[in-house]
Amino acid sequence: MRFICDSTQLSEAMATVSKALASKSVMPVLEGVLARASGSGVSFCCTDLKMGIETVIPAQIAEEGEVVLQGRLFYEITRRLPEGNVEIAVTTEGENAGAVITAPGLRTRLFIMDAADFPALPVVENAQRIVLPGKSLRDLIRQTAFAASLDESRPILTGVLLEINAGRVRFVALDGYRLAMCDAPYDGEVQGMKAVIPASTLTRLAGIVGDSGNVALEIGPSHVGVDVDNTRLVSRLLEGEFIRYEQIIPQDYTTRAIVDQAAMADALDRAAMLARDGHSNLVRLRLADAKLYMTSNSESGDMYEEVPIQLEGKDLEIAFNARYLVDIFKNIGAGTVVMSFTTNVSPCILRPEASSNTYLVLPVRVYGA
Amino acid sequence: MRFICDSTQLSEAMATVSKALASKSVMPVLEGVLARASGSGVSFCCTDLKMGIETVIPAQIAEEGEVVLQGRLFYEITRRLPEGNVEIAVTTEGENAGAVITAPGLRTRLFIMDAADFPALPVVENAQRIVLPGKSLRDLIRQTAFAASLDESRPILTGVLLEINAGRVRFVALDGYRLAMCDAPYDGEVQGMKAVIPASTLTRLAGIVGDSGNVALEIGPSHVGVDVDNTRLVSRLLEGEFIRYEQIIPQDYTTRAIVDQAAMADALDRAAMLARDGHSNLVRLRLADAKLYMTSNSESGDMYEEVPIQLEGKDLEIAFNARYLVDIFKNIGAGTVVMSFTTNVSPCILRPEASSNTYLVLPVRVYGA
Numbered sequence: 064m065r066f067i068c069d070s071t072q073l074s075e076a077m078a079t080v081s082k083a084l085a086s087k088s089v090m091p092v093l094e095g096v097l098a099r100a101s102g103s104g105v106s107f108c109c110t111d112l113k114m115g116i117e118t119v120i121p122a123q124i125a126e127e128g129e130v131v132l133q134g135r136l137f138y139e140i141t142r143r144l145p146e147g148n149v150e151i152a153v154t155t156e157g158e159n160a161g162a163v164i165t166a167p168g169l170r171t172r173l174f175i176m177d178a179a180d181f182p183a184l185p186v187v188e189n190a191q192r193i194v195l196p197g198k199s200l201r202d203l204i205r206q207t208a209f210a211a212s213l214d215e216s217r218p219i220l221t222g223v224l225l226e227i228n229a230g231r232v233r234f235v236a237l238d239g240y241r242l243a244m245c246d247a248p249y250d251g252e253v254q255g256m257k258a259v260i261p262a263s264t265l266t267r268l269a270g271i272v273g274d275s276g277n278v279a280l281e282i283g284p285s286h287v288g289v290d291v292d293n294t295r296l297v298s299r300l301l302e303g304e305f306i307r308y309e310q311i312i313p314q315d316y317t318t319r320a321i322v323d324q325a326a327m328a329d330a331l332d333r334a335a336m337l338a339r340d341g342h343s344n345l346v347r348l349r350l351a352d353a354k355l356y357m358t359s360n361s362e363s364g365d366m367y368e369e370v371p372i373q374l375e376g377k378d379l380e381i382a383f384n385a386r387y388l389v390d391i392f393k394n395i396g397a398g399t400v401v402m403s404f405t406t407n408v409s410p411c412i413l414r415p416e417a418s419s420n421t422y423l424v425l426p427v428r429v430y431g432a
Numbered sequence: 433m434r435f436i437c438d439s440t441q442l443s444e445a446m447a448t449v450s451k452a453l454a455s456k457s458v459m460p461v462l463e464g465v466l467a468r469a470s471g472s473g474v475s476f477c478c479t480d481l482k483m484g485i486e487t488v489i490p491a492q493i494a495e496e497g498e499v500v501l502q503g504r505l506f507y508e509i510t511r512r513l514p515e516g517n518v519e520i521a522v523t524t525e526g527e528n529a530g531a532v533i534t535a536p537g538l539r540t541r542l543f544i545m546d547a548a549d550f551p552a553l554p555v556v557e558n559a560q561r562i563v564l565p566g567k568s569l570r571d572l573i574r575q576t577a578f579a580a581s582l583d584e585s586r587p588i589l590t591g592v593l594l595e596i597n598a599g600r601v602r603f604v605a606l607d608g609y610r611l612a613m614c615d616a617p618y619d620g621e622v623q624g625m626k627a628v629i630p631a632s633t634l635t636r637l638a639g640i641v642g643d644s645g646n647v648a649l650e651i652g653p654s655h656v657g658v659d660v661d662n663t664r665l666v667s668r669l670l671e672g673e674f675i676r677y678e679q680i681i682p683q684d685y686t687t688r689a690i691v692d693q694a695a696m697a698d699a700l701d702r703a704a705m706l707a708r709d710g711h712s713n714l715v716r717l718r719l720a721d722a723k724l725y726m727t728s729n730s731e732s733g734d735m736y737e738e739v740p741i742q743l744e745g746k747d748l749e750i751a752f753n754a755r756y757l758v759d760i761f762k763n764i765g766a767g768t769v770v771m772s773f774t775t776n777v778s779p780c781i782l783r784p785e786a787s788s789n790t791y792l793v794l795p796v797r798v799y800g801a
Contacts, residue, residue: 133732133733136705136706136709136732136733139705140702140705140706143698143701143702143705145698161733162733168695168699168737168738168739168740169699169702169735169736169737169738170735170736170737171702171706171733171734171735171736172733172734172735172736173732173733174731174732174733326537329512329514330537330538332512333509333512333538333540336505336508336509336512337505337509337540340505362543363502363505363542363543364502364505364530364531364540364541364542364543365540365541366538366539366540366541367538367539367540367541368537368538368539369537369538370537371537
């Protein structure tokens with residue numbers, strides 16, 4: 064195998080695919096990147112078996128072939144190449160076996176692994192194909208994935224439900240303490256589809272999707288394939304039934320507070336800092352007199368904040384895990400937010416005025432019902 | 433104690449003094465910041481007993497007094513205050529004892545410690561006073577402190593020698609494997625002075641000194657005091673005789689290579705990466721044919737670089753700890769660098785063409801003498 068390509072395109076390709084690189088794998092080949100030269104381009108592919116990313120860059124190919132290079136090291140080298148052309152020549156057999164990277168003034172030889180040992184990316188069969196603007200997809204991911212669970216004991220909760228119905232695509236994530244549900248318009252042909260995509264896959268996907276252009280998702284029974292420009296990501300889907308989330312979201316409320324996102328985010332940032340210091344991580348809210356009074360405390364002191372609100376309905380005292388509220392107000396978007404409560408042991412619903420997104424957070428029981 | 437000050441000035445003051453905050457101290461009061469309101473200003477002071485920093489900001493003082501607040505927490509709070517005025521009111525006795533921080537919409541109460549327990553910054557007596565432009569001082573620190581030792585077993589090597597003689601101020605640092613020596617012009621009255629300042633003190637000082645203005649250093653027999661605008665830093669000096677560094681620097685050479693700093697820094701960056709991967713951290717140089725050939729290797733591969741040079745004298749093969757060369761070429765400044773060698777087991781001297789600075793690095797013995 065031998066080819067010449069542009070060093071900047073090479074390092075950008077490696078930055079993309081290395082997101083799927085297994086960090087410490089029992090299979091050494093998974094710490095590698097598969098490079099394959101054919102036709103007028105070279106593809107690079109990394110996978111941790113749960114998901115994989117492949118990208119193609121143009122190259123002048125003198126000899127076709129494929130090889131596996133040590134992924135992390137090859138990426139670090141590509142980041143440090145001088146601008147311009149770089150040649151990569153691979154000898155697979157004999158005492159000169161290795162990949163030689165040549166650029167003006169430098170030559171690096173890396174040991175190689177056998178391409179035959181590298182697992183192929185799964186083919187997504189019987190897929191339904193949906194196309195979304197990149198920006199929509201990124202927003203859906205950013206506004207929901209943070210609420211998925213990190214606890215592998217209930218795998219389904221580590222995923223984000225993608226659901227298509229009635230002219231909209233919906234993402235839902237929940238971890239048993241909070242829920243995030245976001246919609247975007249969808250005018251394609253696919254209807255009534257559901258799939259649960261690992262949140263970690265979506266977070267890495269959001270790092271690849273650009274501001275412009277469309278993204279195509281092929282969703283099969285067990286895998287999803289995503290095409291972004293010259294890059295393809297394939298990930299397994301999570302098996303099992305997602306929680307019936309509609310039942311969790313209360314429709315009624317007895318107290319409603321209309322708050323400014325920035326004012327709440329700032330106040331929560333300060334209160335959460337003291338709450339963290341105290342390990343309880345608790346923030347208490349009292350709604351009364353057109354004010355939201357926020358308190359937190361630790362052995363080092365206590366903090367008291369007042370946020371002006373529009374208050375409808377009954378006064379209320381309620382407590383939350385500070386981190387959950389901080390996460391929501393960081394991701395909910397700028398503008399006005401409507402918080403709806405029933406009792407101080409029932410879920411709080413948060414909806415930004417600017418969208419149809421819905422967030423839910425369970426209170427911590429410190430007051431009587 | 434009660435005062436009103438500007439929240440931005442307050443958080444900047446805390447950013448400055450918290451550089452001297454002890455992270456985990458056996459004396460809880462050293463994790464605190466001493467705040468003292470008197471006259472028309474409030475001073476803040478942190479110390480880890482080895483060094484301390486005090487800074488003063490203007491304030492409207494309603495009641496004079498002093499108190500110790502938990503340093504890290506108070507700093508984090510000041511960073512999150514809204515812009516504008518903030519009031520700090522301290523009650524030292526009774527059940528309301530504490531410091532109450534009030535800004536529009538928020539009120540935080542922090543527990544306090546007794547100011548009487550806070551160690552005073554040492555007074556620098558019998559001092560000689562030198563004044564240097566801030567930029568000169570910062571450059572001297574940046575270009576030398578990295579070469580000081582981190583090993584506390586020979587404390588004197590963890591310091592930087594400051595030496596005034598013949599119209600120049602000189603900083604020298606060395607750790608047994610490398611040396612950095614930098615001069616700046618000095619036209620003050622003090623002459624023939626020496627002091628060894630802890631490198632960690634200087635690194636923190638460099639973070640306080642701005643681009644413009646002068647810095648005054650008061651150097652006494654056991655302590656140094658530094659005044660930068662409204663900030664004073666006091667540090668102990670290191671005791672004992674500094675190494676007689678002039679004897680270490682060879683005057684002759686048999687091989688001289690003139691290299692470009694940027695080309696060498698780039699090549700070393702790449703070679704050091706592979707050297708790091710191989711744990712030996714070794715980079716080998718071969719000087720011949722108007723080229724510097726650089727090689728490094730590990731179990732993952734090997735790297736070969738060519739850097740164009742002007743070569744005078746005999747060809748040479750020599751090996752170095754890659755990190756030492758990387759450090760020097762990162763700090764030596766842009767432009768042309770002259771590297772002088774005698775044998776491959778003798779020190780290499782590096783001098784930038786643009787200054788009178790001198791760097792020395794010992795080779796690693798891998799070739800015969």
